Amino acid sequence: MSNSYRPVLWNKNKYAYDAVLIVAVIAYIYLFLRIAPSFHDVTRPVETPILRMRAFGSCAFLMLTLILCIGPLARLDRRFLPLLYNRRHFGVLTCIVAFVHATYVINWYYVFSPTNKYVALLNSNVSFGQVLGFPFELFGVFSLLVLIVLATTSHDFWLSFLTPKIWKTLHMGIYVAYASLVAHVAFGYFQNTTNSFFGFVFLGGALLVTGLHFVTARRESKQDGSSAGSAGMVPVCPVDELQNKRGRVVVLPDGERAAVFLYDGKIPAPGMATNTGRKTVAHHPPLRKRFQPIDWRWKTVSC
Amino acid sequence: MSANGYDGFFVGWGKKLPAGLPPFLIVSVLFMAGLFAGTAFSFVITQNNPGDGAFRFDIGRQTVIGVLEARPYPVIHVSPNDKYPDGHSIMLTGQGKRGVMQQAKSLDGQQVQARGVLLKRGALDMLQVAGRMKPAGGEIQPVDVTDLGTWRLSGEICDGKCYAGAMRPGTGLAHKACANLCIIGGTPAVFVSKGEVDGSSFFMLSDEQGNPLDDRLFGITAVLLSAEGQIEKRGDLHLFKINPDSVQVQ
Numbered sequence: 001m002s003n004s005y006r007p008v009l010w011n012k013n014k015y016a017y018d019a020v021l022i023v024a025v026i027a028y029i030y031l032f033l034r035i036a037p038s039f040h041d042v043t044r045p046v047e048t049p050i051l052r053m054r055a056f057g058s059c060a061f062l063m064l065t066l067i068l069c070i071g072p073l074a075r076l077d078r079r080f081l082p083l084l085y086n087r088r089h090f091g092v093l094t095c096i097v098a099f100v101h102a103t104y105v106i107n108w109y110y111v112f113s114p115t116n117k118y119v120a121l122l123n124s125n126v127s128f129g130q131v132l133g134f135p136f137e138l139f140g141v142f143s144l145l146v147l148i149v150l151a152t153t154s155h156d157f158w159l160s161f162l163t164p165k166i167w168k169t170l171h172m173g174i175y176v177a178y179a180s181l182v183a184h185v186a187f188g189y190f191q192n193t194t195n196s197f198f199g200f201v202f203l204g205g206a207l208l209v210t211g212l213h214f215v216t217a218r219r220e221s222k223q224d225g226s227s228a229g230s231a232g233m234v235p236v237c238p239v240d241e242l243q244n245k246r247g248r249v250v251v252l253p254d255g256e257r258a259a260v261f262l263y264d265g266k267i268p269a270p271g272m273a274t275n276t277g278r279k280t281v282a283h284h285p286p287l288r289k290r291f292q293p294i295d296w297r298w299k300t301v302s303c
Numbered sequence: 304m305s306a307n308g309y310d311g312f313f314v315g316w317g318k319k320l321p322a323g324l325p326p327f328l329i330v331s332v333l334f335m336a337g338l339f340a341g342t343a344f345s346f347v348i349t350q351n352n353p354g355d356g357a358f359r360f361d362i363g364r365q366t367v368i369g370v371l372e373a374r375p376y377p378v379i380h381v382s383p384n385d386k387y388p389d390g391h392s393i394m395l396t397g398q399g400k401r402g403v404m405q406q407a408k409s410l411d412g413q414q415v416q417a418r419g420v421l422l423k424r425g426a427l428d429m430l431q432v433a434g435r436m437k438p439a440g441g442e443i444q445p446v447d448v449t450d451l452g453t454w455r456l457s458g459e460i461c462d463g464k465c466y467a468g469a470m471r472p473g474t475g476l477a478h479k480a481c482a483n484l485c486i487i488g489g490t491p492a493v494f495v496s497k498g499e500v501d502g503s504s505f506f507m508l509s510d511e512q513g514n515p516l517d518d519r520l521f522g523i524t525a526v527l528l529s530a531e532g533q534i535e536k537r538g539d540l541h542l543f544k545i546n547p548d549s550v551q552v553q
Contacts, residue, residue: 011316013317020332027339028340032343032344042352042353043352043354044471045353050470050471054350079327109478112398112400113400114401120480124483130522133552136476189476192475192476197349201342246312
């Protein structure tokens with residue numbers, strides 16, 4: 001028995017999701033570079049490469065902010081779940097946009113010099129001892145490296161290969177990347193601009209992400225507390241409360257979440273599901289391993 | 304049923320969205336599109352004005368003749384002529400983030416001819432030298448030097464080339480690393496002051512002995528600071544002999 005992986009399991013919703021994303025990014029960049037500058041009251045326009053790095057950098061920041069809002073929004077209101085569905089592609093596109101930003105920065109500020117541009121990136125600003133002028137570039141480098149690792153591993157193969165626990169831990173690195181990105185902006189452009197609108201968007205975005213996570217965490221901690229069970233057994237709900245073809249989420253004693261499904265009048269238990277060959281579980285064989293330490297008492301039962 | 308009345312169940316690979324979901328998604332997407340568009344537009348139109356500095360490729364390569372002064376950074380003091388009736392002091396730089404200090408050393412104090420592309424920002428001129436400068440012969444006019452006394456100025460240390468228009472904007476923290484690379488490469492370091500001295504808010508920098516900028520100051524380029532030093536007017540260019548020990552980052 002083996003699993004086969006395809007780059008993307010395309011379907012109608014993924015096509016629509018990606019189309020909206022790509023159109024939105026192109027529209028943002030086009031507006032930023034082509035339309036808005038004609039309304040900018042300046043003696044001479046901002047240099048094109050600098051405008052481009054600002055366009056892609058701000059776009060990446062907004063995209064990452066939005067990505068981190070989707071999770072809590074989907075928990076607070078299930079109507080946001082379609083945005084969560086293809087979030088991996090959103091993340092990969094964000095990584096590409098951030099990479100373009102970095103490319104413009106490196107090929108503008110660090111070239112035309114006797115020093116190699118990558119060496120210059122690391123050693124041309126070493127003011128580590130001061131807040132104003134701190135090497136904010138390194139925060140950006142770190143964020144980009146994390147985004148690249150996450151984008152590369154955003155596939156079921158890596159989920160299976162690394163096991164869900166390691167994969168999830170790795171992908172929680174997105175919060176570290178975001179914190180580093182906030183520092184990148186805070187120590188860089190934000191320190192230097194008198195542009196209050198930018199300050200509003202930047203602080204508003206960072207506070208929105210923090211606030212949504214805080215609200216969701218508070219709400220879910222209450223729910224999680226009510227479903228915690230005793231050793232070996234995890235109460236879920238009375239069998240007749242399960243709806244056909246739907247799952248019921250339950251928090252396991254170790255804090256992980258699992259779902260119990262009612263399907264065709266049967267309740268598959270995760271430990272046995274792979275033997276039944278059911279499609280919903282067969283795609284995630286590592287799930288079986290994760291559940292093994294728990295003494296599962298459920299069996300496939302008829303309702 | 305949830306509090307908002309929605310009881311659908313979204314299946315990613317499903318062919319049909321649950322009832323009530325499409326209008327919500329359309330409104331959400333439109334809201335986000337509007338947010339992105341508004342942000343892009345507002346971000347651009349509220350950027351700081353980067354000034355009028357620019358490469359003057361439009362007027363072609365320029366040839367200037369005058370007395371070359373190699374320290375702290377190469378400057379050519381053009382004698383009065385048709386183009387500059389009162390004479391003019393023009394800073395010199397090389398291609399990219401390179402200066403022309405090596406070349407200027409052997410020509411220090413001589414009448415030289417330099418050719419290249421002009422960078423201009425207000426009254427500030429800089430020549431990006433193409434090829435080699437050569438002795439021009441002719442009478443050597445002494446450079447007028449006026450001591451304007453000791454001043455404390457608030458402002459920013461930048462590289463003269465980017466500030467003059469090689470980059471727009473050529474100031475600020477985002478430009479700090481570039482400014483360091485330029486100054487290390489030999490491009491004239493300059494001080495852009497918040498206030499004016501003798502009608503100028505722009506000063507070429509040197510240490511107290513008139514040598515190139517002290518290495519200790521590379522860490523505080525592109526940040527707002529105040530510093531004390533003697534100001535001299537050499538030709539029509541102002542020189543700020545900064546005292547590194549007096550620097551206070553603001």
